[in-house]
Amino acid sequence: MTVSTADTFILEFKEVCKQYSPTQPVFTDINLQVKQGEFFGLVGVNGAGKTTLIKSLLDFCAINHGTIRLFNHTHTKPIARQHLAFFPEHFAPPVFLTGQGFLHYMARLHGQLYDKNKIEKLCQALDLNSIALQQPIKSYSKGMAQKLGLAACFSADKKLLVMDEPMSGLDPKARAYLKRYLLNLKAQGTTLFFSTHLLVDVENLCDRMAILHAGQLRFIGTPAECCARFNSTDIEQAYLNAIT
Numbered sequence: 001m002t003v004s005t006a007d008t009f010i011l012e013f014k015e016v017c018k019q020y021s022p023t024q025p026v027f028t029d030i031n032l033q034v035k036q037g038e039f040f041g042l043v044g045v046n047g048a049g050k051t052t053l054i055k056s057l058l059d060f061c062a063i064n065h066g067t068i069r070l071f072n073h074t075h076t077k078p079i080a081r082q083h084l085a086f087f088p089e090h091f092a093p094p095v096f097l098t099g100q101g102f103l104h105y106m107a108r109l110h111g112q113l114y115d116k117n118k119i120e121k122l123c124q125a126l127d128l129n130s131i132a133l134q135q136p137i138k139s140y141s142k143g144m145a146q147k148l149g150l151a152a153c154f155s156a157d158k159k160l161l162v163m164d165e166p167m168s169g170l171d172p173k174a175r176a177y178l179k180r181y182l183l184n185l186k187a188q189g190t191t192l193f194f195s196t197h198l199l200v201d202v203e204n205l206c207d208r209m210a211i212l213h214a215g216q217l218r219f220i221g222t223p224a225e226c227c228a229r230f231n232s233t234d235i236e237q238a239y240l241n242a243i244t
């Protein structure tokens with residue numbers, strides 16, 4: 001898919017640099033745009049800076065240079081985050097709550113009412129037994145907690161989803177269900193910006209992808225363009241070619 005200048009960008013990084021230490025930048029000169037309705041996957045080796053890029057976007061950490069805009073607002077303004085839901089890499093819900101208690105709490109944070117029918121449908125879509133919602137989160141497996149967090153994220157009904165490794169800890173059935181659910185959201189016009197280590201998911205889900213490597217965006221384009229550029233019909237081999 002080509003992105004024309006006439007497209008509406010709802011997420012834009014311009015010349016963004018971030019460093020935690022004065023001598024070692026995590027990344028420099030990041031230029032990236034995501035348009036409305038696009039599914040965009042961010043990949044890179046461990047420590048490449050994917051989470052830092054997402055944290056920068058959400059103003060969880062200050063950037064050292066450049067600008068970031070969300071829905072045409074400077075990313076540091078709360079209004080910029082009005083239409084997005086975020087799913088973090090290390091999702092750790094409060095263990096003293098039940099699943100339902102947590103979802104009630106999240107609904108309140110979003111200024112919404114708890115919608116039992118919507119949550120039932122989400123549980124089915126994510127392969128989470130809704131009976132588990134009555135149980136304390138401390139009794140949940142890693143995958144169950146992940147599904148609960150995904151349910152909370154989706155139940156907010158936001159236009160933009162920002163997700164840091166959403167497939168992490170999911171069994172193959174749940175991963176397939178999640179992908180199916182995401183593709184349904186795509187059909188409804190939702191935009192997705194997510195990081196992942198699963199290149200096959202990028203191929204299955206994404207209009208475009210970026211490879212973050214050694215502090216730079218080494219590639220931005222469609223998965224097919226990535227394969228063509230890096231001389232392989234296999235996305236994994238193309239990725240390996242891109243980072244060597």
Ligand SMILES: Nc1ncnc2c1ncn2[C@@H]1O[C@H](COP(=O)(O)OP(=O)(O)OP(=O)(O)O)[C@@H](O)[C@H]1O
Pocket residue numbers: 020021026044045046047048049050051052053089
């Ligand atoms: N709060 C922090 N203070 C200092 N350095 C940090 C901090 N957070 C991350 N880093 C460093 O920034 C770099 C990028 O880390 P980041 O977590 O963004 O990578 P990642 O691509 O998300 O990795 P992974 O795939 O393992 O989740 C790493 O070298 C990491 O050690």
